[in-house]
Amino acid sequence: MELLSGADMLIRSLQDEGIEYIYGYPGGAALHIYDALFRQDKVKHILVRHEQAAVHMADGYARATGKPGTVLVTSGPGATNTITGIATAFMDSIPMVVLCGQVASTLIGEDAFQETDMMGVSRPVVKHNLSVRHPEEIPEIIRKAYYIAATGRPGPVVVDIPKDMTTPNERYEYAYPKKVKLRSYNPAIRGHAGQIKKAVDMLLAAKRPIIYAGGGVILGKASDQLTELVRMIGYPITNTIMGIGCYPASDKQHLGWLGMHGTYEANMAMHHSDLILCVGARFDDRVTNATEKFCPGARIIHIDIDPASISKTVDADVPIVGPVDAVLKEMLSLVKEAKEKPDADAIASWWKQIDEWRAFHGMRYETSPDVIKPQEVIEMLCRLTNGEAFVTSDVGQHQMFAAQYYKFDKPNRWINSGGLGTMGFGLPAAMGVKLTHPDDEVLCITGEGSIQMNIQELSTCKQYNLPVKIINLNNQALGMVKQWQDMNYESRHAESYMESLPDFIKLAEAYGHKGVRIEKKEDLETKLKEVLAMKDDLVFVDIYVDRFEHVYPMQVARGSMKDMWLSKTERV
Amino acid sequence: MRRIISVLLENEPGALSRVVGLFSQRNYNIETLTVAPTEDETLSRLTVTTSGSDKVIEQITKQLNKLIEVVKLVDLTEGAHIERELMLVKLKATGSQRAEIKRTVDIFRGQIVDVTSSVYTVQLAGDSEKLDGFIQAVGTSGVLEVVRSGVSGIARGEKVLSL
Numbered sequence: 001m002e003l004l005s006g007a008d009m010l011i012r013s014l015q016d017e018g019i020e021y022i023y024g025y026p027g028g029a030a031l032h033i034y035d036a037l038f039r040q041d042k043v044k045h046i047l048v049r050h051e052q053a054a055v056h057m058a059d060g061y062a063r064a065t066g067k068p069g070t071v072l073v074t075s076g077p078g079a080t081n082t083i084t085g086i087a088t089a090f091m092d093s094i095p096m097v098v099l100c101g102q103v104a105s106t107l108i109g110e111d112a113f114q115e116t117d118m119m120g121v122s123r124p125v126v127k128h129n130l131s132v133r134h135p136e137e138i139p140e141i142i143r144k145a146y147y148i149a150a151t152g153r154p155g156p157v158v159v160d161i162p163k164d165m166t167t168p169n170e171r172y173e174y175a176y177p178k179k180v181k182l183r184s185y186n187p188a189i190r191g192h193a194g195q196i197k198k199a200v201d202m203l204l205a206a207k208r209p210i211i212y213a214g215g216g217v218i219l220g221k222a223s224d225q226l227t228e229l230v231r232m233i234g235y236p237i238t239n240t241i242m243g244i245g246c247y248p249a250s251d252k253q254h255l256g257w258l259g260m261h262g263t264y265e266a267n268m269a270m271h272h273s274d275l276i277l278c279v280g281a282r283f284d285d286r287v288t289n290a291t292e293k294f295c296p297g298a299r300i301i302h303i304d305i306d307p308a309s310i311s312k313t314v315d316a317d318v319p320i321v322g323p324v325d326a327v328l329k330e331m332l333s334l335v336k337e338a339k340e341k342p343d344a345d346a347i348a349s350w351w352k353q354i355d356e357w358r359a360f361h362g363m364r365y366e367t368s369p370d371v372i373k374p375q376e377v378i379e380m381l382c383r384l385t386n387g388e389a390f391v392t393s394d395v396g397q398h399q400m401f402a403a404q405y406y407k408f409d410k411p412n413r414w415i416n417s418g419g420l421g422t423m424g425f426g427l428p429a430a431m432g433v434k435l436t437h438p439d440d441e442v443l444c445i446t447g448e449g450s451i452q453m454n455i456q457e458l459s460t461c462k463q464y465n466l467p468v469k470i471i472n473l474n475n476q477a478l479g480m481v482k483q484w485q486d487m488n489y490e491s492r493h494a495e496s497y498m499e500s501l502p503d504f505i506k507l508a509e510a511y512g513h514k515g516v517r518i519e520k521k522e523d524l525e526t527k528l529k530e531v532l533a534m535k536d537d538l539v540f541v542d543i544y545v546d547r548f549e550h551v552y553p554m555q556v557a558r559g560s561m562k563d564m565w566l567s568k569t570e571r572v
Numbered sequence: 573m574r575r576i577i578s579v580l581l582e583n584e585p586g587a588l589s590r591v592v593g594l595f596s597q598r599n600y601n602i603e604t605l606t607v608a609p610t611e612d613e614t615l616s617r618l619t620v621t622t623s624g625s626d627k628v629i630e631q632i633t634k635q636l637n638k639l640i641e642v643v644k645l646v647d648l649t650e651g652a653h654i655e656r657e658l659m660l661v662k663l664k665a666t667g668s669q670r671a672e673i674k675r676t677v678d679i680f681r682g683q684i685v686d687v688t689s690s691v692y693t694v695q696l697a698g699d700s701e702k703l704d705g706f707i708q709a710v711g712t713s714g715v716l717e718v719v720r721s722g723v724s725g726i727a728r729g730e731k732v733l734s735l
Contacts, residue, residue, distance in 0.1 A: 119586055124597045128640045131586070148640060183735070184582060184643040308634035311627070 001173040006135030007036035007166035009174050010099070013142035015042045016176040019070050021061065021435065022046070022099075023054035027074025028114060029101030032166035037072075046435065046464060049456040051078050053428035055085020056454070059094050060432030063415045064390060066221060068095035068149045069432065075101045075163075076114030080121060084422060086156045087125040091419025092242060093219055095154035097145045098122075104164040105133070118160050127155030132165045136172045140180075147180040152187030153306040154219055187305060191322030191330065199277070199301045199318050200334040206275035207346035208297075208353075209235045212258065215242030215418065216280015216304060218411045222325035223247065226279060229332050233342055236354055238266035240281050242418040245408035250387070255354065256363070259287040260555045261400045264362020264564065264572075267555070269354050270295055271562035278302045280324045283314040284419070293560035303327050362553050362566055363404060372521050374398060374473045374545040378405035380525060381443060381471065384532055389441035390415065390433045394426035394450030397479035400551040402445040424453025430468040431461060441469070441532065448474045448501055448542075458511035461538050469531060470540045472504060475547045483550045487565075488557075508540035515540045574603070575629050576648040576655060576725045578733055579618040582641040583609050590639050591618060600624065600632050604657070604700075604722030612735075615643065621700075621723045644733060652728040655699045660685075661707070662716040665692040673710060680706045691716065699723075 004012060010033055014022070023046045026034045037045050048054040051073045058069025069089075073082055079100040089096050103112040119129050128148050130141050141159060149157040203209060217226050217239075223246045230237045230253055237247050238258040247254055256263030258270055270276065276298045281287070288294045291313050302309075302316035303324055310319040320327055365375045378401050381389070387407050392415040393399040399416055408414050415433065417425040430444035444451075451472055461468065481496040505515030514537045518527045524543075531539045556563040556571065565571050581587050588607055595602050600622060607618040622632060629647065636642050648655070665673050670692070677684055677694050680702065686693035696706055700723060707715060727733070 120589065123590060123593050129586075182640065185640050306638070308631065308638055312631060315627075 001175065003171035004174040005032070005036070005166065005168045005171050006132075006138055007032040007168060009135065009138045009172065010142065010161070010166065011036045011040055011043060012174060013139045013176055014070065015040070017142060017146050019043055022070045022072045023048055023057040023432070024072035025051050025054060025074070025078060027078045027101060029075035029103055029163045030072060030078070032163065032168055033072065033099070033101065033161070035168070036166075045072070047460065048428070049459050050454065051081035052085050052424065053454050053457045053460070055082045055089065055096070055098065056422075056425050056428035057432035057435075058096050059085065059089050059425075060392060060415055060429030061436060062089075062094050062096055063429070064412050064433040065436055066412065068097055068146055068154075071096065071098040073098070073100055074114065075103055075118070076116045078114075079118040080116055083121065083125065086122060086158065088417045088420045088422040088425060089156040090125045090127070092215060092417065093154050094156065095149040096156040097142075097149050098156060098158045100158060100160050102160045102162040105162040106164065108162065118158060122158045125156070126158050127153075129158040129160065131160040132162065135165045135167075135170065138165065139174060139176050143177045144180050144182065147182075148185065152185070153309075188322045189326065191303065191320040191327040193330070195318055195320045196327060196330050197334060199320060200331055200338065201340075202275060202299065202301060202318065203233065203277060203331075204335070204338055204340045204342055207343060208273045208350045209275040209277065209347075210269050210273040211235055211237040211277045211279065212270065212281055213237060213239040213243045213246050213279045214281025215240065216324050217243055217246035220280055220305065220324040222280070222323075222328055223411045225325050225328035225332060229328055229335065232332070232335060234347060235342075236269055236351070238262070238270065240284070240287055240418070241403050241416065243281060244403060244414040245411040248409040249407040250409055255358075257403065258561070259284075260289070261404065261551050261553060264360060264553055264566065265354055265357040267553070267561045267564060268357045270298075271560055272353070273298045276300045278316075279328065280304060282309045282312065285313070288314060289555045289561055289563070290558045295561060362564070364566075365549070365552075368521075368546065370521055371546045372518070372524055372543060374401045374475070374549055375405050377471065377473060377524065377543055377545065378402050378445070380528060382406045384528055385441050385443070389413070389443050390430075390437060391443045391445055392416065392426045392429040392433065393444070394446040394453075395421045395423045396447050396450060397475070397483065397549070397551050398445050398447045398450075398473040400480075401473070423450040426450060427454050427457050427468070427470065431457060431464075431466050434466045434468050435464065443469050443471055445471045445473065447479060448472055448476065448498055448504070449478045455507070458508065458513060458538070462512045467534075467536055467538045470538070472540065472542045473545050474501075474504075474542050475545050475549070476501060477547060479549070480551070486550065504540055504542040508538070513538040513540060515542065518543045573626075573629075574621060574623045574649070576653065576723055577620050577622065577633065577636070577645060578648055578725055579620070579636060579645040580610070580643045580733060580735070581607075581616045581618050582643060583614050583616045584641060587616070587641040588618070590641060591620070591636065594635055594639065595620075595622075598631070598635060600628065604720075606722040606724050615735075619722070619724050643735065646727070646733050648725045648727055651731065653725050654728060655723055655725045656697055657700050657703055657723050658721040659696045659703045659706070660719045661694045661696070663692045663694060663710060664690065664714045664716055666690050669714065673714075676706070676709050680709070682706065
C-alpha cells in the first residue's frame with residue numbers, strides 16, 4: 001500500500017477514474033490540492049478566468065463527449081461562483097463533479113475567511129453532494145461522486161473538501177475502490193417487460209402516432225436504437241431542443257423540434273396525434289404550452305430513467321421506467337417479432353396530413369435586399385460547415401435561430417442551456433468542446449448580450465489556444481426580451497437596449513485574437529468563408545443583423561400546442 | 573388529502589436538510605415532521621405528514637425516493653396504520669379546575685406528569701385529532717403551553733418498513 005496525503009489521494013483518484021481535464025481556479029483552501037496537481041502530469045488543469053466558466057467548460061466537455069466533466073475551485077467565492085454553472089448542468093442532467101475547497105474543518109461554522117456553506121448553498125441544484133470528514137475517505141468519495149454523477153439520470157455532484165483533509169504531511173494508505181456500494185441508490189437497468197409489451201401493442205395499433213424524443217436519448221446514448229425503431233415503423237418523429245441530433249434532422253420522417261419555437265408541423269402533429277411515444281423527455285412547459293389543453297386526443301407512453309419525470313406535468317398512460325437504450329432495444333425486437341403491423345392506410349393518411357402541414361411552411365422568414373437576417377447567417381453557416389460543426393449557443397433569439405436553422409444529423413453536436421437558460425454559457429462550453437475536438441469546427445453562436453456575460457474567457461482561449469469561432473448575431477438589443485416586450489408590453493422596451501456596446505473587434509484583438517465585422521449582406525458569405533478558413537485563430541465575428549426580427553413560430557401563451565404565431569401578423 | 577409518509581434515511585449529517593429542503597424547494601407542505609435514529613444506528617426514521625392531491629403526493633414520494641440518502645419509504649395512509657403523537661400541556665389548575673382537569677385527563681387516558689399548586693403538566697398520546705380534542709375539552713383559556721411531537725406512524729399487521 002502506498003501512503004499518500006489527502007491532496008495526493010484526491011489527484012490519484014482522479015487519475016484512476018480516468019479524468020483527462022480539470023477546469024478550475026486556485027485559492028487558499030484549494031492550495032494543497034493545486035500543489036498535488038502541479039507534481040503530476042496525467043490530469044491536465046485548465047485555468048479559467050471566472051469559476052462559472054470552469055463549470056460551463058466542464059459541461060460543454062460532458063455534452064460533447066458523454067463523459068463527466070470535472071471542476072476544481074476554492075472555498076467561499078470560488079465555490080459560490082460555480083452555482084449558476086451547476087444549476088445549468090442540473091437542469092439539463094449533465095454529469096459533472098465539482099470539487100470545492102473548504103476552510104479547515106476546525107473553522108467551519110465560525111464565519112472564517114472565505115467560508116461558505118457550500119453543502120447548503122448547492123443542495124437544491126445538485127444530484128448529490130458529499131463532504132469529506134476524514135482524508136482516508138477521499139478515494140471512496142471520489143469514486144461515489146463520479147458514479148452518482150454519471151449513472152441513472154445524470155447530474156452534477158459537489159464534493160466539499162475542508163483544507164485540513166488535504167494536509168501534505170499527513171499520509172494514509174491509498175487504494176481506489178473498484179466498486180461503489182450504495183444501498184439507497186440503484187438506478188433501473190431495464191424497463192418493465194409487461195409495460196414494454198403494452199407500449200408496443202399501442203404503438204402498432206395507433207392511427208396518428210408521433211415519437212417525441214428528448215435529451216435523455218442523447219444522454220442515454222440511444223440515438224442508434226431510436227433511429228432504427230423510428231425508421232422501422234415509419235412514424236413521424238419530433239424532438240425537444242435538448243434532443244436535437246438524437247435523430248437526423250435531414251431525414252424525411254423528422255418534423256423538426258417542437259414547443260414554444262418549434263416547427264408548425266411538429267406542433268400540429270403533436271396536437272392531433274392519437275398516440276405519443278415520449279422517449280427521454282419531460283413534458284417541460286416550453287414544450288407543452290398549457291397542460292390542460294395539451295394533445296387532447298393522445299394516449300401517452302413515457303419512457304424515462306427518472307420515475308419522477310413521469311406524470312409530473314402530463315399524465316402518462318403507460319409509464320416505463322428504465323434506460324432508454326435498453327427499453328428501445330426491447331421495443332425493437334418486439335416490433336420485429338410482432339404479427340400485427342402498423343395500419344398502413346391510417347399511417348399513410350396521417351403522413352398526407354403531415355405533409356400538408358409541412359407544405360404550409362410554418363418556419364419562414366422574409367429576406368431583405370440589404371439587411372442581414374439572423375436566420376440566413378445560421379443557414380449559411382450550416383451549409384458552409386456541411387452541418388457537421390459542434391455548435392454551442394447562449395440564450396435568446398440567436399439560440400432559437402441556431403436551433404431552428406442549423407440542421408444536426410448527429411447527437412452531441414448541439415450544445416445549449418435548454419433548461420436553465422443561462423446567458424454566458426456558450427463561449428466556455430465551446431472551449432470545453434474545442435479542447436477535446438481540436439480538429440472539428442466549433443461555433444459559438446451568441447448575441448451581444450450573452451457574450452458579455454463570460455467575455456473574460458477570451459483570455460483562457462489565448463492561453464490554451466482554443467480557436468473557436470464566435471458568431472455574434474449583433475442586433476444591439478436583448479432580442480428575446482425585446483420580442484416579448486413587443487408582443488406583450490406594447491413595445492415598451494424596458495432595459496432591453498444595449499447602449500455602449502464595446503468594439504468587439506478591438507476587444508478580440510486586445511485578447512490576442514482576430515476580429516471580423518460583417519455589416520453588409522453582400523459580404524456575408526465571403527467573410528464567413530474567410531473566417532472558417534482561419535483554422536488556427538479564434539475569430540470573433542461581429543455580424544450586424546436585423547434589429548427588428550422576431551423568432552417564429554411562437555406558441556400563443558396559455559394556448560394549446562397548435563396555437564401559434566407564424567409571423568408578426570399571422571396567427572393560427 | 574392528508575398523508576403520513578414514513579422514510580428510512582441514512583443517518584448522516586445533512587440528510588435531514590435534503591428532505592426538508594426538497595419540500596420547500598418544490599412547494600410541498602410539511603405539517604409535522606419527526607425524526608430519530610432506529611435500532612440500526614446507520615438509519616434514521618423520519619415521519620412527515622403532508623397534504624396534497626394524489627398527483628402531488630405521487631411526486632413527493634418519487635422526489636423523496638430520488639434523494640440518494642433515502643433508503644426506503646412508505647405512504648402509511650395507503651393502508652391500515654397506527655398513528656400516534658405525543659403532547660405535553662401545561663394547564664392552569666387552581667381551585668375547582670383541578671378536579672375537572674383530572675377527570676378530563678382520565679377520559680382522554682392521559683397522565684398528569686408534574687404538579688405545582690397552580691399548574692398541571694399533562695402528557696397525552698394519540699392521533700392528532702384526539703390531541704386537538706383534548707385541548708378543546710379543557711378550553712384554550714386554561715392552556716399555558718403546548719408541545720407536540722409531531723406524528724409517528726406504523727403499518728398495522730405484518731407489514732414492516734425495514735431493509
